[in-house]
Amino acid sequence: MLKSVENSSARLGYYSFVFGLLTFVGSLFPQFEIPVFLSVIVVIVSFSFFILSFSTSKWQTYSRKSKKRILWGLFFLPFVLYIPVNLGLLSIGIVELKLHDFGAYYNAAVRWLHNAPLYQTTQEIPALDAQISGSMPYLYPPIVVLIFVPFTFLPPVISGVVWDLTILTFLIWSVSMLISTFNVTINRRKKLLLYFAVASFGPTITWMKAGQISGLLAALLCLSGATLRSNRHGLSGAFTTLGGIVKPFYATSGAHLLRHRKRFLSAVVSGAAILLFGLLVFGVDTHLEYLDVLRQGKGWETATGPTNWNAGHFNPFYILGPLKHLPRIIIVLGTAGLALYSNKTEIPIEYIFALGVSIVPLAGPTTNTLALSASIPAILMVGFYELEHNGEFPKILAISTLLIHIHPYTVEFVSKFGPQIYPPLKILTPVIPLLQPALYGMGLLVGYLVYRSWKNPVV
Numbered sequence: 221m222l223k224s225v226e227n228s229s230a231r232l233g234y235y236s237f238v239f240g241l242l243t244f245v246g247s248l249f250p251q252f253e254i255p256v257f258l259s260v261i262v263v264i265v266s267f268s269f270f271i272l273s274f275s276t277s278k279w280q281t282y283s284r285k286s287k288k289r290i291l292w293g294l295f296f297l298p299f300v301l302y303i304p305v306n307l308g309l310l311s312i313g314i315v316e317l318k319l320h321d322f323g324a325y326y327n328a329a330v331r332w333l334h335n336a337p338l339y340q341t342t343q344e345i346p347a348l349d350a351q352i353s354g355s356m357p358y359l360y361p362p363i364v365v366l367i368f369v370p371f372t373f374l375p376p377v378i379s380g381v382v383w384d385l386t387i388l389t390f391l392i393w394s395v396s397m398l399i400s401t402f403n404v405t406i407n408r409r410k411k412l413l414l415y416f417a418v419a420s421f422g423p424t425i426t427w428m429k430a431g432q433i434s435g436l437l438a439a440l441l442c443l444s445g446a447t448l449r450s451n452r453h454g455l456s457g458a459f460t461t462l463g464g465i466v467k468p469f470y471a472t473s474g475a476h477l478l479r480h481r482k483r484f485l486s487a488v489v490s491g492a493a494i495l496l497f498g499l500l501v502f503g504v505d506t507h508l509e510y511l512d513v514l515r516q517g518k519g520w521e522t523a524t525g526p527t528n529w530n531a532g533h534f535n536p537f538y539i540l541g542p543l544k545h546l547p548r549i550i551i552v553l554g555t556a557g558l559a560l561y562s563n564k565t566e567i568p569i570e571y572i573f574a575l576g577v578s579i580v581p582l583a584g585p586t587t588n589t590l591a592l593s594a595s596i597p598a599i600l601m602v603g604f605y606e607l608e609h610n611g612e613f614p615k616i617l618a619i620s621t622l623l624i625h626i627h628p629y630t631v632e633f634v635s636k637f638g639p640q641i642y643p644p645l646k647i648l649t650p651v652i653p654l655l656q657p658a659l660y661g662m663g664l665l666v667g668y669l670v671y672r673s674w675k676n677p678v679v
Contacts, residue, residue: 295618298625299417306425315429319380322431323353325360326376329368338362338502339509351376359513360433362506363498364466380431387435388428392418394442395600401449402604422625423592426532430590437463438593441473441577445601448476448483448573457486465494468514469584472552473594475559475576479569526652529635531628534589536582536662539653548583551666555579558673567673570605574598575669582662589628592658595621595665602669616668623661630657 309315327342327350334348341357342350358365371379392415399406399414406414418424427434444459457477463470477484499507526538537544559572578598581591603617634655638645648655 295622296413296417298622299420302420302422302425302625317381317429319377319384319429319431320353320356321433322380322383323350323376324356324358325365325368325431325433326371326379327353327356328358328365329372331358332365333369333372337509338365338506339513352380357513360466361498361510362502363494364433366501383431384428384435387433387439388419388424391424391435391439391442391596394439394446395596397446398442398449398597398600399604401446402608404604404608418596421593421596422628423589423595426589426628427593430532432590433466434590434593437466437470438596441594441597442600444473445570445573445577445597448569453480453482454486457483458490461487461490461494465491467584469591470580470594472555472579472583473577475555476569476573478556478559479563479572527635527639527649529631529652531632532588532590533631534581534592534627534656534658535653536656536659551579552583554670558670562673568605570601571669571673574602575666575673577601578662578665578669581658582666589658592624592627592662595624595662598665598669602672614668616664620661620664620668623657623664627656627658627661630655 306315310317327348328338330348330350331340331342331345332338336345336348338358341355342348343354368383371383374382395415395418396411399411424435426432440459440463444456444463447453447455447459460474460477460483463473474487477487524533529535537547540547555575558575562569562572574597577594580594584591599617599621603613607613631652634645634648635652638648653659
């Protein structure tokens, strides 16, 4: 098989190289009207075939261990390069650290400290001045604003950077807590590489550029998984509830609560206690204003066309038009049904937890990349569970992770930068919704979890 790939690649490389030379010669004669760039592209393709042939030849000489090391090296390469690439784009102004979302949180905390309405924008209050995000509303429950009060003692931009670094540190620590519950030996170098991959994960960089709260929610879900694995069911339920309080559509991450009465009761009691505390601190009227925010939304399911999508967009069901809510309903009900069904079986709780968490980006009403951070605890939970029991991290999960990772800039390229640089790429506009890498990454992740759950993989 590999030998035939080697030979075929060599032949294709030779033929395409000859064709490239012929097109180059033809481009020298105006009457043929052959663009020079065509010959350049053909020659590049020919060299690609030569490289493939040579690589295939060398690959056959490597040991199984060496092949595995090379494949994992190639897998981590996009993660290793992602931060330097972003820093480079930041330095030349293509990417900006806008911190818009953090600015909205910061301004809300300032309004609360000045006894101003929480759910008005700072721009609407003449007595207050906002350095950033003055026109952006605050969209979360009143009690969440208390998290941001300590950050108001610094200027907003500096506070935003401190917020990002604090939450990133908390996320990495939470990841370490989750993986420490598995009986898997990982040396320090591999752990550092894993933590670096979490920090440079596409959705992680996306929420950091906005100063968003999604990283905190991913960290809480990691802690929920860690305490679940440690049989601290009360804490697991509480951590799960915290995410659902901040963003209600994170409630789907509570599928594992349906498997254990103590976890479920802990989640309910925690939610009720937080609500009661919020009512005591902020009053009923402020909470009624928050309900208005939920009812009106922030433009849920906005009709932003694919040509205006950027690194922050993830709209998995856009192509379905008015039927886009149907798969969401099916996914949520199917997950709840599988969780309840698992009570009568021996399906490992790790799969149910991961499935509930992984459907957050698919079931929610928002159309952005931020919720994809929830895939971190889902992938790690099942990946390390199978590594512990089968001695190998599932390849499908690795592919899923890579597809989710490359999603932000792939979408922005095919929708914006690509057509600007090379206008003929506009032909891709109708199929942009099908070119979302995370659509297939999340499909692989959820599909794998359902398959493994249904197969009842008890070891």
